[in-house]
Amino acid sequence: MVIARRVRVADAAVEVIADEGLRGLTHRAVDARAGLPEGSASSCFRTRLALLRAVLDRVVELDEAALAGLEFPPGDAAAVADALTGFLEYSLGPGRARTRARLELYLDAARRPGLREPLAAANARFLDRAASGLAAAGVADPRGAARLLLAQLDGLLYDALARPFAPADRAWLRRAVGAAVRSLQV
Numbered sequence: 001m002v003i004a005r006r007v008r009v010a011d012a013a014v015e016v017i018a019d020e021g022l023r024g025l026t027h028r029a030v031d032a033r034a035g036l037p038e039g040s041a042s043s044c045f046r047t048r049l050a051l052l053r054a055v056l057d058r059v060v061e062l063d064e065a066a067l068a069g070l071e072f073p074p075g076d077a078a079a080v081a082d083a084l085t086g087f088l089e090y091s092l093g094p095g096r097a098r099t100r101a102r103l104e105l106y107l108d109a110a111r112r113p114g115l116r117e118p119l120a121a122a123n124a125r126f127l128d129r130a131a132s133g134l135a136a137a138g139v140a141d142p143r144g145a146a147r148l149l150l151a152q153l154d155g156l157l158y159d160a161l162a163r164p165f166a167p168a169d170r171a172w173l174r175r176a177v178g179a180a181v182r183s184l185q186v
Contacts, residue, residue: 008034009044010058013051017104018097027051049114052105056115059102060122066090067126072133080137081178088153088173092160099157126150134184145184152180 012034016025030041030051045051070087073079091099109115130146139145156176160168 005036005040006044006054007058008036009041009051010054012036013041013055014058014101015097017055018100022104022108025051052108052115053118055101056105056118056122059098059105060125062095062098063102063126066095067129070133072137074136074138076137077178077181081174081181084153084181085170085174085177088156088160088168088177089170091157092168092173096161100161103154103158103161123150139184149180149184152183153177156180 009030013025013030016029016033020029025048027041027045027048028038031038034040041051045054067087070083072083105115105119109119127143127146127150130149131142134145134149135142156168156173159166160173
């Protein structure tokens with residue numbers, strides 16, 4: 001029951017950050033979003049930093065689950081681009097709140113050291129995963145290519161979230177991802 005409540009609080013905190021930004025993140029706002037009695041979020045995560053860490057852990061957990069089936073077939077740039085396009089569509093659709101919260105955390109970690117280390121560790125896991133997939137696909141410098149690919153994908157996500165007046169439909173995403181993948185010489 002305690003674990004379920006902690007997950008519920010973390011999920012509600014993700015939604016608060018997505019809707020209100022980090023300035024709107026308070027224990028009271030999380031309680032209200034989760035539909036829990038006042039003080040519930042604070043009893044799960046005593047400090048704001050603990051709450052932010054819970055958000056980070058939850059975002060990473062859900063992103064890793066969403067990436068679990070993603071494969072980079074050797075020599076098949078079109079299949080790689082299709083898989084990544086699907087992931088971006090998910091990140092901008094059902095995973096949109098999580099994507100917004102993740103980007104907010106990145107920006108906050110650049111200004112405050114409290115989240116830097118765990119965010120760097122999570123980023124390293126995603127970088128390792130991408131490098132492994134790119135190595136399997138036959139990319140010559142998989143680590144360097146993975147860093148570039150993650151930057152390009154985050155840029156596409158940022159663009160889609162920060163510029164709602166320029167919608168990122170599947171065709172646009174597929175063209176952009178295709179260009180990124182071709183630049184890696186998959």
